Amino acid sequence: MDLATLVRVLTWGLVTGSVYMLLATGITLIFGVMKVVNFAHGELMMIGAFITFILAHSAGLNPYLAIFVSMIAVGLVGVVIERFGFRLLRDGEKINEVFFSIALILILQNGLARVFVPRFREHVQIRTPYATEVVDLGLIQLRYDFVVLLVLAWAIITGLSVVLHRTRLGRDVRATSQNRVGAMLMGIRAERVDMLTFGIGAALAALAGSLYGIVNPFSPYTGTLPSIKAFAVIILGGLGSVRGAVVGGLLYGVIESAATFFLGGSWRDATAFVLLILVLLTRPQGLFREGT
Amino acid sequence: MSAWARRLRRELVVAALMLAAALAFLAAVRELYVLQMLSFVFIFAIYAQSWNLVAHSGQHSLGHAAFLGLGSYGSIVVATRLGVPSAVALFLGPLVPALAGLGIGGLCRRLREAYFGMVTFGCTAIVQVLVVEQFGWLTNRWDGLDAPRLAPEGLEIERVAVFNYVLGLALMVATYVVVASIMRSRTGMAFIAIHDNEAVAAAAGVSVVRYRLLAMTVGGYIAGLAGALNGHTLTRHISPGVFGIEDSTWPVLYSIAGGLGTAEGPILGTLVVRVFWEWAIRRVGGFDSLILIGLMLALVVTTLPRGIYPVLARAVGSIGARRLPRGEARP
Amino acid sequence: MSKHFGGLQALSGVDFEIQAGEIVGLIGPNGAGKSTLLNAITGVHPPDAGTIRFDGHDLAGLPPDRITRLGIGRTFQVPQPLGSLSCLDNVAVAALFGGRAASVEAAADEAHAILDFVGLAGKALLPPQGLTIVDMRRLELARALATRARLLLLDEINTGLTASEMTEAIRLIQRVRDRGATILMVEHLVRLIMSVCDRVVVLDFGAKIAEGTPDEIGRNPDVIRAYLGPQRGGADARG
Numbered sequence: 036m037d038l039a040t041l042v043r044v045l046t047w048g049l050v051t052g053s054v055y056m057l058l059a060t061g062i063t064l065i066f067g068v069m070k071v072v073n074f075a076h077g078e079l080m081m082i083g084a085f086i087t088f089i090l091a092h093s094a095g096l097n098p099y100l101a102i103f104v105s106m107i108a109v110g111l112v113g114v115v116i117e118r119f120g121f122r123l124l125r126d127g128e129k130i131n132e133v134f135f136s137i138a139l140i141l142i143l144q145n146g147l148a149r150v151f152v153p154r155f156r157e158h159v160q161i162r163t164p165y166a167t168e169v170v171d172l173g174l175i176q177l178r179y180d181f182v183v184l185l186v187l188a189w190a191i192i193t194g195l196s197v198v199l200h201r202t203r204l205g206r207d208v209r210a211t212s213q214n215r216v217g218a219m220l221m222g223i224r225a226e227r228v229d230m231l232t233f234g235i236g237a238a239l240a241a242l243a244g245s246l247y248g249i250v251n252p253f254s255p256y257t258g259t260l261p262s263i264k265a266f267a268v269i270i271l272g273g274l275g276s277v278r279g280a281v282v283g284g285l286l287y288g289v290i291e292s293a294a295t296f297f298l299g300g301s302w303r304d305a306t307a308f309v310l311l312i313l314v315l316l317t318r319p320q321g322l323f324r325e326g327t
Numbered sequence: 328m329s330a331w332a333r334r335l336r337r338e339l340v341v342a343a344l345m346l347a348a349a350l351a352f353l354a355a356v357r358e359l360y361v362l363q364m365l366s367f368v369f370i371f372a373i374y375a376q377s378w379n380l381v382a383h384s385g386q387h388s389l390g391h392a393a394f395l396g397l398g399s400y401g402s403i404v405v406a407t408r409l410g411v412p413s414a415v416a417l418f419l420g421p422l423v424p425a426l427a428g429l430g431i432g433g434l435c436r437r438l439r440e441a442y443f444g445m446v447t448f449g450c451t452a453i454v455q456v457l458v459v460e461q462f463g464w465l466t467n468r469w470d471g472l473d474a475p476r477l478a479p480e481g482l483e484i485e486r487v488a489v490f491n492y493v494l495g496l497a498l499m500v501a502t503y504v505v506v507a508s509i510m511r512s513r514t515g516m517a518f519i520a521i522h523d524n525e526a527v528a529a530a531a532g533v534s535v536v537r538y539r540l541l542a543m544t545v546g547g548y549i550a551g552l553a554g555a556l557n558g559h560t561l562t563r564h565i566s567p568g569v570f571g572i573e574d575s576t577w578p579v580l581y582s583i584a585g586g587l588g589t590a591e592g593p594i595l596g597t598l599v600v601r602v603f604w605e606w607a608i609r610r611v612g613g614f615d616s617l618i619l620i621g622l623m624l625a626l627v628v629t630t631l632p633r634g635i636y637p638v639l640a641r642a643v644g645s646i647g648a649r650r651l652p653r654g655e656a657r658p
Numbered sequence: 659m660s661k662h663f664g665g666l667q668a669l670s671g672v673d674f675e676i677q678a679g680e681i682v683g684l685i686g687p688n689g690a691g692k693s694t695l696l697n698a699i700t701g702v703h704p705p706d707a708g709t710i711r712f713d714g715h716d717l718a719g720l721p722p723d724r725i726t727r728l729g730i731g732r733t734f735q736v737p738q739p740l741g742s743l744s745c746l747d748n749v750a751v752a753a754l755f756g757g758r759a760a761s762v763e764a765a766a767d768e769a770h771a772i773l774d775f776v777g778l779a780g781k782a783l784l785p786p787q788g789l790t791i792v793d794m795r796r797l798e799l800a801r802a803l804a805t806r807a808r809l810l811l812l813d814e815i816n817t818g819l820t821a822s823e824m825t826e827a828i829r830l831i832q833r834v835r836d837r838g839a840t841i842l843m844v845e846h847l848v849r850l851i852m853s854v855c856d857r858v859v860v861l862d863f864g865a866k867i868a869e870g871t872p873d874e875i876g877r878n879p880d881v882i883r884a885y886l887g888p889q890r891g892g893a894d895a896r897g
Contacts, residue, residue, distance in 0.1 A: 072441050074389065074448060123629040130387060133444055134583060134628045137389075137576050141621030144572070149614035259572055263452050266445040274441060301460035308453040311446065315434040330763065513754055513762055516743075520751045523740040529722035530700065530732055532756025532805055536721075588742070 039175045044296045045289060050181050050250060052288020053188035057243035058265035059272070059280035060192065061236035067212035067275035068232040070129075071121055074136035076240050076265065077258030078143035083109045083241025084248035085147060085255075088161045098163045099183060102245045106238040113237025117230045147255040158252035161245065184246050191242060192281060195235075199277070208232055212275065260304065264291075267307040271314060331508070338507035341591060342500050349496045353489065362488045367561060368601045369495030371577065373502045374553035375585075375593035378578035380506050381546035382587060383515070384539060385522030386432075386443060390450030391550055392574035393431075394424035397454060398551025399558035399565040400466060403474045406559075408465070413477045413559055421551030427454070428547025432540045448575075455570035471566025477559040491560040498556060499594065502549060507590035509545070518542060550578075573617075580624060672866050673708075674859050676809070681831070681841045683851035683872075686861035687884060692844045693735060695861070696811050700732050701725045712809065726756045731807025733798035735814045735844075739786035746782040749773060749800045756805025769804060776800045776830065792823055796830075803834065810834065812843045816850055828854050848885070852876065860884065 058076060065073050073079075083105045090101035116139065124131045168179040199205035210218040211228045219225050247253065247261065268287050272279025287307065295303040332339065349365070356362070378391050402420025405411050411419065431450055435443050458466050466472060478490040509515050517538040520528035525535050558565045578593070585596025600620065607616035672695065676682050684692050697703040699710055701722040710717040715728055731752075740748050749769035750762070759765035773782050776796040781789065786797060795815050802810055816827050824847075831854060835841055845851050851858055852872040860868040860875060862884040868875055875881055 066441070070441075072444055074444070120625065120629060129440060131628050133387060133389070133440075134579065135625055137579055138621045138625035138628065140572060141576065141617050142625065145614045145617040145621070149612075149618070152614070256571075260452055263449040266449060270442060270445060304452065304456045305460070308449065308456070311449070312434060315438075315446070330761070334762070511762070516747065516751050516754060516762070519742050520740055520755075523742050524738050526702070526722075527734070527738050527740060527801075528751070530726055530734070530756075531752035531801060532723050532726040532754075533751065534721070534723045534755075 040296075042172075042175050044292050046175075046177060046181060048289030048292030049285060050184055050288070051292060052285040053185060054243045054247045054261060054284075055265055055268055055288050056192065056281050056284025057188060057239045057246070058261060059268040059284045060195070060277055061239035061243070062262075062265055063269050063272075063275055063277060063280040064208075064212075064232055064239075065236040066269075067277075068208060069117075069121060069229050071132045072136070072266075073139075073233075073236065074133070074262075075139035075143055076236070077260075077262030078140055078147070078255075079109055079113065079237045079240040079258075080244035080247070080262065081253065081255055081258040082112070082143060082147055082244070083237075084161070084244035084253050085151065086241070087245040088159055088248060091161055091163075098161050098245070098249060099187070102187075102242060105245055106241045109241035110234040110238035114230045114234040116237070117233035121233070122226065122229065144255055144258075151255050155254075158254045158257075159248075160252045161248040163249055180249055184249065188242075188246065191239075195239075196277075204231070264304075264307040267311045270311060334511050335504070335508055338504060338511075338590060342504050345503070345594070346496065346500055350493075353492060357485075359485065359488050362492050363561070364601070364605055366488070366491045366495045368597050369492075369499040370553050370557045370561065371581065371601065372499050372594045372597040373556070374550055375578040375581035375597050376499075376502050376506050376590075377546045377549035377553065379582040379587065379590075379593045380509065380518075380549065381542050382582065383510065383522060384518035384542035385440075385525070386435075386539060386542060387440070387579075388447045388450075388543075388546070389444050389579075390447040390454075390575050391546075391578050392570055392572075393450045393454040394428060394547045394550035395554040395557075395574055396451075396458070396565070396567075396569035397424035397427055397547075398554030399474075399569065400458065400472070401551060402555035403472045403558055403565055404465060406475050407472060413475050417477065417555050417559060418552070420555040421548045424551035424554070425544050425548040428543040428545075429540060431547075432543030435543075436536045436539050451570040451572070451575055455567050458570070459567050466567075469567055471564055471568075474558040474563045474565060476563070477556075494560065495556065498552065502552070503590055503594065506549070510590055514538065514541065580620065583624065583627070672861065672864070674866060674869055676840060676842060678808075678840050679835070679838075680856045681835055681843065681854055683855035683858040684842060684844045684861065685846075685848060685851055685858060686867075690861040691864040692861060693813060694864075696732060696813055696842075696844060699725075699811060700730060723755070726805050726807070727758075729806070729808040730811065731756065731802035731805045731809070732811040733795070733802050733813055733815055735817075737791070737794035737798050739789075739794065739797055741785070741787060743786075744783050745773065745778060745786050745789070745797055745800075746770065748786060748797060749804045752801045752804035756807070758806070769800075772800045772803050775803070775833075777826075791818055795819075795827075799830070799834075803839075808839060810839050810841045812841060814844055814846055817846055824850060 058080065062073055062076050065071060086105040086108055087098055087101045090096045090104060091098040096104075120135055120139070121132060124135055163180055165179040165183070169176040170179055170182050199209060207218070207223045207228050208231070210221065210223055211225050215225055218228075243261075244253075244258065251257075264287065265284070268283040269280060271287075272283030287310070290310070291303060291306045294306040352365075353362070374391070374395055377394065378388065381388050381391075398421045400420075401423030402416045405419050406413050406416035431447070435446050438446060459468050476487075477494065478487045482490065510518070517528070517533045520531060520533050521535055521538055529535050554569075581596040581600055582593050583596065584600050585592035585594065604616055604620065607619055611619070672691070684695065686692055694703065698705045699717065701717065701720050701724070704718060712728060712730060717725055717728075720728075739745070740751065743751065746766065746769050749772055750759075750765040753759040753765040753768040753772075754762065757765075757768065759768055770779070770782060773779050776799055778793060778796050778800065781793060786794065789797065799812070799815065812831070816824055819827060828850070831841065831843070843851070843855065855872055858870065858872055858875045859866060860878075860881050867880050867884060868878045870878070
């Protein structure tokens with residue numbers, strides 16, 4: 036295998052890895068603060084992708100600008116879901132939150148489908164004005180979109196990290212995630228943190244979906260598989276750990292890309308599962324205890 | 328009367344009533360479409376029963392469709408590739424998801440609820456990939472397989488519908504009795520103990536791992552039976568589409584609607600939700616019906632003071648008091 | 659029957675034996691490692707080093723349910739009844755699995771008898787949520803007894819009781835011992851320990867600092883210092 040191919044496998048790995056990283060970060064942030072696994076994350080992802088698609092194709096907006104609108108819109112949806120859904124379930128049995136997640140999947144997936152399917156049938160893909168442009172790196176030529184995608188993902192994650200570690204808001208989020216009661220005793224309004232975190236998680240999902248939709252065809256049902264892989268990444272990286280989600284997501288993307296290249300396309304989706312099974316076989320309680 | 332029959336007095340009466348009511352209904356109604364809908368209810372009640380039993384042990388599987396589909400595939404492959412008669416294949420096929428249940432249960436045996444949910448959620452996708460890719464030579468990949476008929480040859484359509492109805496009913500009632508029997512047995516008590524508090528269960532001497540595995544294996548078999556039955560009687564076909572979120576969410580819905588923790592719950596829930604679904608789909612179409620059901624589920628879960636489960640757990644608690652021979656007669 | 663230890667993160671070099679039929683008290687200030695010790699014995703958090711021998715068996719690496727079946731029962735510091743089951747069933751589960759009752763019905767019979775013994779006979783068919791704290795503690799004890807345990811580990815089973823409730827509790831524990839059980843009691847209340855126990859082991863900062871009869875312990879300067887030392891504030895000692 037020559038160097039050019041290696042770089043190509045690596046780049047594609049980072050591209051898909053960025054999507055997984057964004058998904059995993061959103062899910063893990065939400066869990067860290069609210070101790071809830073959002074099983075409907077894949078649906079939020081697709082809604083985000085679709086909003087970007089509609090804005091780009093019907094309103095003619097540059098997709099990379101439409102992404103930000105989509106993030107805000109889906110972020111607000113997330114806030115509403117938390118405020119009128121999960122907040123009400125906080126005091127009850129944990130299993131109700133799981134049931135509610137399932138209800139969300141039904142509502143969101145079919146809500147999107149009823150708009151999508153009559154008009155678009157099977158799949159769509161977000162076309163960018165730069166679809167044909169490339170960046171020449173001498174060794175290989177990289178699609179311009181890939182570069183933008185990587186930069187955008189990296190920028191948002193860095194921004195998130197700055198917010199989490201350098202702002203008062205971020206401090207509140209981290210405190211609530213580590214010790215909810217302690218945080219409340221310190222005067223932090225945990226309920227506001229919940230809404231905000233879910234909103235951020237949803238926005239990250241929208242971003243992930245939009246980026247995904249630029250390089251892949253998608254439909255209302257496409258969100259499930261990437262979210263499952265994000266779950267696998269989180270189990271490997273530690274539920275609640277943002278660092279684990281970021282590193283794990285990127286790493287997983289590269290591994291999946293390599294596996295696809297060396298073992299063939301039929302093994303692409305199996306990569307996550309093989310990894311997961313290997314981990315569970317050696318450490319049945321997971322790599323990390325919950326909440327670390 | 329044997330001790331077993333005495334212990335299951337209530338359930339055996341309910342089973343007899345169900346049989347009587349369903350057979351009376353059959354005698355009265357001959358509309359093919361209604362019979363088919365009820366056949367569907369019977370089969371999916373078995374499926375819901377399976378999920379409910381596994382949930383009884385504290386394991387709320389979010390990927391139950393894996394078992395459903397594997398049961399269909401197992402049975403159909405055994406019947407078509409190995410030439411086994413369908414009636415036998417029907418009971419052999421579910422051994423595949425039983426084994427899968429053992430494997431998945433084994434991998435997840437120590438996982439807490441959140442991790443367990445995530446891994447089982449991914450199970451359907453895992454199985455789908457395996458079925459399509461790695462085992463595609465056996466399963467015909469995305470095209471799927473046609474299923475041989477269970478009903479005897481030469482029967483006209485109306486008779487076939489009656490046959491399917493009676494078979495589905497018989498298996499549903501049998502499954503009901505079996506599951507109720509398990510719930511009231513030593514094993515059932517182990518399940519509830521594990522469900523409530525694993526540490527306390529272990530301190531009481533319950534082997535948590537063993538019973539979790541048992542639940543997943545038996546649950547896998549029963550769900551597989553539903554799948555096999557569905558394949559041979561109603562859909563006459565199986566394809567990888569079965570391994571989707573939808574089929575994983577239905578048994579959860581049916582069980583919640585009917586009441587978790589009881590043996591009758593899944594049957595009642597399947598009937599109610601299915602009838603509602605048939606009504607709704609005629610009025611507002613497929614997508615809206617599903618949205619409505621999702622909204623109903625969300626509403627029920629958020630508005631009951633502490634969700635659905637505690638309400639029913641209290642009911643289970645009082646049933647549990649009667650589960651063992653009545654203590655009031657004692658000095 | 660004997661039991662001795664080696665090292666553990668929260669415990670280091672704890673070493674002692676318990677003879678059959680004794681009531682041994684385990685005391686120490688907060689954070690001394692008492693609960694850690696119980697968890698180590700019951701297999702919840704096995705020790706990193708050292709051995710635990712019970713009746714000729716080595717308990718290292720055994721899962722908690724196996725240890726229960728070998729004859730060690732425990733109560734939990736914070737009562738944790740199985741919420742979906744009645745009080746009777748709570749005890750019956752333990753009789754079935756820990757105590758090897760032959761059938762569900764036989765387990766129910768045993769459970770009735772045990773609830774009688776601990777004074778909860780009238781509450782058998784109630785769900786455990788409505789119980790008072792005293793009754794919940796009795797339920798914990800009943801559950802542990804139902805496993806036919808020969809060694810009972812009682813974790814602060816008397817905290818929060820009034821003086822008369824405590825007298826009742828002491829009598830109950832003595833009746834348990836008279837039925838043939840050996841007891842290791844973790845307690846906060848030094849006075850209680852003194853009146854019930856044959857021997858006392860004292861932990862502080864994860865190490866054993868004293869062992870002996872209640873009188874010896876009461877006069878031991880190390881023990882007094884541990885409870886009354888500057889960092890403790892003397893809040894735990896009661897004479």
